[in-house]
Amino acid sequence: MSYKILVTGGAGYLGSTLVPDLLAAGHQVTVVDNFMYRQASLNQVCHYPNFSVVKGDIRVESVMAPLLKEADIIIPLAALVGAPLCNQDPVGATTINHDAIAMMLKLLSKQQWVLMPTTNSAYGTGDENNFCTEESPLRPISRYAIEKVAVEKELMAFENAISFRLATVFGMSARMRTDLLVNDFTYRAVNDRFVVLFESYFKRNYVHVRDVSRVFQHGIANFDRMKGQIYNVGLSDANVSKKELCETIQKQVPDFVFIDAPVGKDPDQRNYIVSNEKIEATGFQTSVSLEAGIAELIKGYTMIKNSLYGNV
Known part of the structure; x- marks a missing residue:
């Protein structure tokens, strides 16, 4: 079945993988993005007659209201992503990551669907075994995690919504981010041949950007x-x-080469083992392994050798 789908931030790291997939599946897709990174990551989908793009700010009701009215499904990807970027722009972090979503939910009808990425970074250190399920208590530390926890609570009060608490995403995308952990470490391995680790024993979970697209579908x-x-x-x-x-x-x-050093601290103190059993019970299985994603990144970094592609 084909739907009218509005994707905010659709030219970003997740969106530039998801939007082409949605179009290929036959959906009518409208992207609203402020193109803050001057990215041209959706060039390859402009030939689709069922693709529309709007340059705009998701915080402006006059921009969003008519777009929301026409959509069957909303996928709000637009956000300042990660603790460092949110610390750089705390006002933007609140107005984009929380206030704009709250406004959007108020403008929607009960018949519309919302599928939204949140984050498992708010788990912090988990329980005594560092094990986390969807029922585990949330311990957000950074502004990024705090805003995401708050907006997820409001999202779950909306009748037709799904929250996907994403693991740390990795892999090549048309709007690349080299600052995500797997992407960053692989970049350093390819270009610098070394990295200095802090809190090297901290565990976290990972997911490939194409599997993020697949879970939304x-x-x-x-x-x-x-x-x-x-x-x-x-x-x-x-x-x-x-x-x-x-x-x-x-x-x-x-x-x-990698070495441990007693310096540095994760702003969210992410050290956890995450259970994905609940999503797997719905029939979803990831398709891209960590090893395959690293191999892909190594090839990608033959073409990329600068810092333009990170968020900070």
């Missing part, structure tokens, strides 16, 4: 039985520490 196809729920989304075999991640990269970049 899965949510659309199975919306009636998944709505009103929160789902962790990640690779169940990739709950690994920073050191284990480096060891995995080293298998493909043998001269990569």
Whole structure:
């Protein structure tokens, strides 16, 4: 079935992978983005007659109201993503990551669907075994995580919504981000041949950007039985520490060197093992392994060698 889908921030890291997939599946897609990174990541989909693009700010009601009115499904990707960027622009972090979503929810009818990415960074250190399910208490520390927790609560009060708590995303995308952990460490392995680790024993979960696109499509196809729920989304075999991640990269970049140092601190103190059983019980399975994503990144970094592609 074909839907009218509004994707905010659709030219970003997630959107520039998701939007082409939605168009290829036959949906009518409208993207609203402020193009703050001057990206041209959706050039390849302009030939689709069912693709529309609006340059605008999601915080402006006069921009959003007519776009929301026409949509069957809303996928709000627009955000200042990550603790460093939110610390750089705390006002923007609140107005974009929270206030704009709250405004959007007030403008929607009960018949419209919302599928939104949130984050599992708010789990902090989990329980005594660092194990987290969707029922685990949230301990957000950074402004980014705090705003995401607040907006998820409001999202779940909306009748037709799904929250995908994404693991740390990795992989090549048309609007690349080199500052995400797997992407960053692989970049350093390819270009610098070394990295200095802090809190190297901290574990977290990972998911490939193409699997993020797939889970949104899965949510659309199975919306009636998944709505009103929160789902962790990640690779169940990739709950690994920073050191284990480096060891995995080293298998493909043998001269990569990594050392521990007693400096640095994760702003969200992310150290957890995440269960993805709930999303897997709906029939969803990830398709891109950590190793395959690293191999893809190594090829991509043959073409990219600068810092233009990070958020900070």
